[in-house]
Amino acid sequence: MVATATVENATRRGRGGRPQRREGTAQVKGVPYIQRNIPTYDILSEENLQKIERTADRILAEVGIEFRDDPAAIDHWKRAGAKVDGLLVRFEPAMLNEIVSTAPAQFTQFARNPANNVEIGGNNVVFSPAYGSPFVMDLDKGRRYGTIEDFRNFIKLAQSSPWLHHSGGTICEPVDVPVNKRHLDMVYSHIKYSDRAFMGSITAEERAEDSIDMARILFGADFVDKNCVILGNVNVNSPLVWDGTMTRSLRAYARANQAAVIVPFILGGAMGPVTNAGAIAQSYAETLAGCALTQLERKGAPVIFGNFLSSMSLRSGSPTFGTPEPAIGSMVIGQLARRLKLPLRCAGNFSNSKLPDGQAVQEGLMSMLSAIHCGANFILHSAGFLDGLLAMSYEKFVMDADLCGALHSYLAGVTVDDNTLAMDAFLQVGPGSHFLGCDHTMRNYQTAFWDSTLSDNEPFEKWSGEGGSTDIATRANRQWKKMLAEYEAPPLDEAIDEALCDYVERRKAGMADAWY
């Protein structure tokens, strides 16, 4: 059925890390995903990487991981030869590495618009919006609980940005919809208001299966059985516990040949050691076990190796985000994931600030650049997060999307060829003149530099005069409103739309509202 969803996305085509500028304008097209042209930033020696791997081996063999409320998972482990003692599972060294070797190093996640298919793994980078906050905020109305309208708004903003590649999942919690029915409205909204790839629910096995069923209506059941069309982001209950809700959802995605994203959330000093090397070893062990479980459920199913390290304030005990230790720790996680030949998920652009201010951007960019440098293939939380993952900010969302645009140019690296070396320009211009109108500049200026739509680069007098002395948050406030006003829904086949609405209606009618 993919053939029914071939509406071209006029703003985003072509490949490669470098966005293309439209002829004669400063407007830029995006790309469906970035192919990085700079190496990863590998900070740790082989010897130290092995020490971390050996510590993970010891954690898995001597301490073990508990798998709660999921007898089928326990059965998988028994059959695979792990040592099972009640809920506690222990693993011989190298056993899990062997099991995950059947997972693909790279796979395509299909979008209903094929021009928006994303490649996950290898040298590819996919930016996806933030995920999971109960609150939303904007400069006009402050913070309040998210609604399905906010949820749709963020999908529309993501769809309208040339610099995001994915529609994401629970962009915010639609708190006005009963908990047991939210996933239906969320998945439907992703399909309806975006033509990019998306994520489904993981909060219960049947919600994961509903999400996948809706993807089957969109793409066709046979296609879904052979191709990844939906992701499910499952969390470890660190330290060293996998809850049944998560493993059942994980298995539902794997069973359907869809990709689970396996993510421990380790706040150093609370859910893991207060030192980076130990937290990394733990994260590695927990993720490896989750990735292996997907392969026991269905050999060859795609899976993404995830990571979310964080720290805490030693004065108050509050979680801290975007701090230097987790940022530098992520580089090591990247090195380890590549040794496993698994696609890597990291997170960026998150902050503890309650406003889209300098703190928000400092913490956000510190985390985002670490995800970029460590080689993450799928970067969740690329746009919107404030307040320690508790709130989606409309202004921060478009500020982050703009930054994602800048990172397209950053990941393109430095091209070295006869044109870029510009010897002709030096010979033409010579000492003491300028390059403004030389042939080389005229030939290259349209693709030369990233041009932010939010930054103010005017002289002070113009900024403070007609510019109104705005800060970037104020300009972002105007931009998201303009983007929503100009948003146009990508066409969706009417028969599919109807079938999806029927499904949602039928499933909702089959259960009473529940708020847990």
Added chain:
Amino acid sequence: MVATATVENATRRGRGGRPQRREGTAQVKGVPYIQRNIPTYDILSEENLQKIERTADRILAEVGIEFRDDPAAIDHWKRAGAKVDGLLVRFEPAMLNEIVSTAPAQFTQFARNPANNVEIGGNNVVFSPAYGSPFVMDLDKGRRYGTIEDFRNFIKLAQSSPWLHHSGGTICEPVDVPVNKRHLDMVYSHIKYSDRAFMGSITAEERAEDSIDMARILFGADFVDKNCVILGNVNVNSPLVWDGTMTRSLRAYARANQAAVIVPFILGGAMGPVTNAGAIAQSYAETLAGCALTQLERKGAPVIFGNFLSSMSLRSGSPTFGTPEPAIGSMVIGQLARRLKLPLRCAGNFSNSKLPDGQAVQEGLMSMLSAIHCGANFILHSAGFLDGLLAMSYEKFVMDADLCGALHSYLAGVTVDDNTLAMDAFLQVGPGSHFLGCDHTMRNYQTAFWDSTLSDNEPFEKWSGEGGSTDIATRANRQWKKMLAEYEAPPLDEAIDEALCDYVERRKAGMADAWY
């Protein structure tokens, strides 16, 4: 005379990238400079580096560099065997590389407090405040021209921060002092209000010599002849022109065995090609020529290879700062400087924003992290810049200094040893519990995580309640006022102080005020 200046700086002692936490408190000590524990981020292949070097060779041989208004410089080049045609000097390939090979790869810049001596080169990183803006701004009074009082304030703020290592130079222009006398007040203020290393004037040869003479009063003439105690930051007049004012100052520093910092300022598309590879080749050629000239003036004099790439808005023609292309280009400059075995200067924390907002931090951090990653040894502009290098912001200064603190932890990398791997913690805590009170946490928490003094990590309710819903700029406003109120001048030997004041008075009396 250094022995007279041995007052210990109680807040900053010890070595190594990792700041040390005081026993029993969350307060941290800084270090005199950072010894990085993470590798540089090398993004370009050997083949491409050679292409850039060969292009620089061609620029130097086929286009050449003009040396204006400095016959002694021309004489140096003639004696060295360059092809001189009037003011235009052309160089055979490898000639300049040969000449700069006599410069030290690393040197000590001495401070009047020996505990604050900095090592420039190798794995060392020194943070120095921003340099050269005519305006200052703060949240209370907005933007206005800088004064000598502002100048002293910024020295005091730098001296009070444990995260800056250097007092800098022209932190802002003291516009209320005649141009031809400013350097006297500036150098005196650095010596009087700070006990860290500092920079002198370069705006005229005699001002450079005054600056060095004042350093001789402080350190003793013999000591100065043998050791670096003052830096002079000289700019190329890109493209491919060295003005006599700069080369005369450059030679004055080299002659006195003091370190010139050689910095082209290339705005791609204006003073250099619009493509990165060409701009890098040009920057390399211009800097190499400047570095070589120091060695012709005095073989073995310390010199710093500098870099300042920037871009422009293709819509308005305005300069842009902190954009992705110059950031990624700096990585290449770092690789090239290391092949020359010269210490590297880069810049960070600069922005075009007119406020300490999200734009300021995004552009600032993008540039700052590129300086960190490319291996810069001396990072000028580490704190304070806004408005495209035109204004020093009091709030941005302390925000940047706080970020510099975070970067101490970042550059410490990931330590891997039995303690940090924390196997004892996993064995003690086990699955499903927490690490808050375990032995490993108790043993390590005091040095575990960077703890910002400006970020707000409180829950939303506390932030919006007793916290007053502040943004980071508002908190920074309070912090710099508190720092100034609590500032204490480091003791200065009275005889030296008197001799310096005599010198300043005498020099001022010898010339009429001039405003150019």
